[in-house]
Amino acid sequence: MMRKLFWILLLANVLLFAGMQRGWLRFGEQEPQAQPSLNPEEIRLLDASKILPAKVSPAPVHLTPAASAPAPVPVIAAPIPVTAAPAPSSSLQMTMSISASAPGSHDTLACMEWGDFSGPDLTRAAAALSALQLGDKISQRQVERDIGYWVYIPPLKNKAAVNRKIAELKALGVTEYFVVQVSGRWHNAISLGVFKSPEAAQNFLKYLRTKGVHTAKAGERASKLKTTIFKLNRIDAPAVAKLTAMQNDFVGSELKNVPCTISGIH
Numbered sequence: 001m002m003r004k005l006f007w008i009l010l011l012a013n014v015l016l017f018a019g020m021q022r023g024w025l026r027f028g029e030q031e032p033q034a035q036p037s038l039n040p041e042e043i044r045l046l047d048a049s050k051i052l053p054a055k056v057s058p059a060p061v062h063l064t065p066a067a068s069a070p071a072p073v074p075v076i077a078a079p080i081p082v083t084a085a086p087a088p089s090s091s092l093q094m095t096m097s098i099s100a101s102a103p104g105s106h107d108t109l110a111c112m113e114w115g116d117f118s119g120p121d122l123t124r125a126a127a128a129l130s131a132l133q134l135g136d137k138i139s140q141r142q143v144e145r146d147i148g149y150w151v152y153i154p155p156l157k158n159k160a161a162v163n164r165k166i167a168e169l170k171a172l173g174v175t176e177y178f179v180v181q182v183s184g185r186w187h188n189a190i191s192l193g194v195f196k197s198p199e200a201a202q203n204f205l206k207y208l209r210t211k212g213v214h215t216a217k218a219g220e221r222a223s224k225l226k227t228t229i230f231k232l233n234r235i236d237a238p239a240v241a242k243l244t245a246m247q248n249d250f251v252g253s254e255l256k257n258v259p260c261t262i263s264g265i266h
Contacts, residue, residue: 108237109234109235109236109260110232110234110235110236110237110240110257111231111232111233111234111235111257111258111259111260112231112232112235112240112243112255112256112257112258113229113230113231113232113254113255113256113258114129114229114230114232114243114247114253114254114255115143115227115228115229115230115253115254116143116194116195116196116227116228116229116253116254117227117228117229117230117250117253118194118226118227118228119176119178119191119193119194120175120176120177120178121176121193121194121250121253122227122228124176124250125230125250125253126230128246128249129230129232132239132242132243134232134235134239137232137233137234137235138230138231138232138233139230139231139233140228140229140230140231141228141229141231142226142227142228142229143196143226143227143228143229144226145196145226145227147220147221148194148195148196148220148221148227149194149195149196149197149198149200149201149218149219149220149221150191150192150193150194150195150201150218150219150221151191151192151193151195151201151204151205151208151216151217151218152186152189152190152191152192152216152217152218152219153165153169153189153190153192153215153216153217154189154215154217155180155185155186155187155188155189156188156189156190157188158188159188161188162179162188162190165190165215166179166190169190169192169213172211172212172213173211174192174208174211174213176192176193177190177191177192178190178191179191192204192208192213192216193251193252194221194227195252196227198218198220200252200253200254201218201219201252202218203251203252204218204251204252205217205218207251207252231258233260234260243255
């Protein structure tokens with residue numbers, strides 16, 4: 001009995017050992033589970049147009065035959081962006097405008113007044129200014145004074161004496177005059193010029209002396225005196241030079257710089 005049990009146990013060990021060697025028996029390990037089968041009827045293909053952004057479209061692909069060499073791809077250089085210079089601000093434009101009109105610059109425009117004129121001098125000065133062809137750059141204003149100064153030939157006895165004196169004045173080159181014809185103290189006096197200051201009257205009298213007029217006098221005239229002053233707005237340098245030369249022909253007149261007027265506003 002013991003012999004049979006021994007051979008049974010021996011045979012069992014042999015079989016156990018053989019099974020372990022050939023992999024028939026595994027202890028402590030689980031058999032790998034098979035992957036569940038896919039159901040073909042539940043598979044759905046996604047639409048590429050719904051996946052890609054609306055504005056992105058794939059570039060078409062052109063297949064080149066294998067026998068032909070690939071054509072060279074032209075390379076286009078992207079233009080370099082050029083940033084435009086910013087427009088000058090209003091404050092900068094204003095600064096440029098002021099610099100262009102600054103005193104001493106080539107394009108300086110001057111504003112001047114020339115006066116005072118009355119009688120024959122007024123007519124002559126207006127004609128001289130008209131020759132400059134300054135158009136609407138010339139304006140004028142009147143000034144009324146209670147007391148003025150004039151250069152004159154004292155009253156003469158009669159009209160014949162007045163005519164002889166006028167002939168003498170013309171012979172000496174004096175063509176601007178005015179005969180006082182109203183009755184009174186100054187009847188038949190000959191006015192040679194009216195001025196706003198005694199200095200201007202004296203200067204004109206000295207000028208007449210150089211021309212040979214020795215009977216003229218300068219004095220105060222206590223009456224309403226209206227004179228005209230010409231305003232020249234924004235004239236260029238050549239016009240200023242001509243105006244300065246013209247002043248020499250109007251002894252006693254005053255030419256001065258004044259603030260410019262912009263659109264009627266001082």
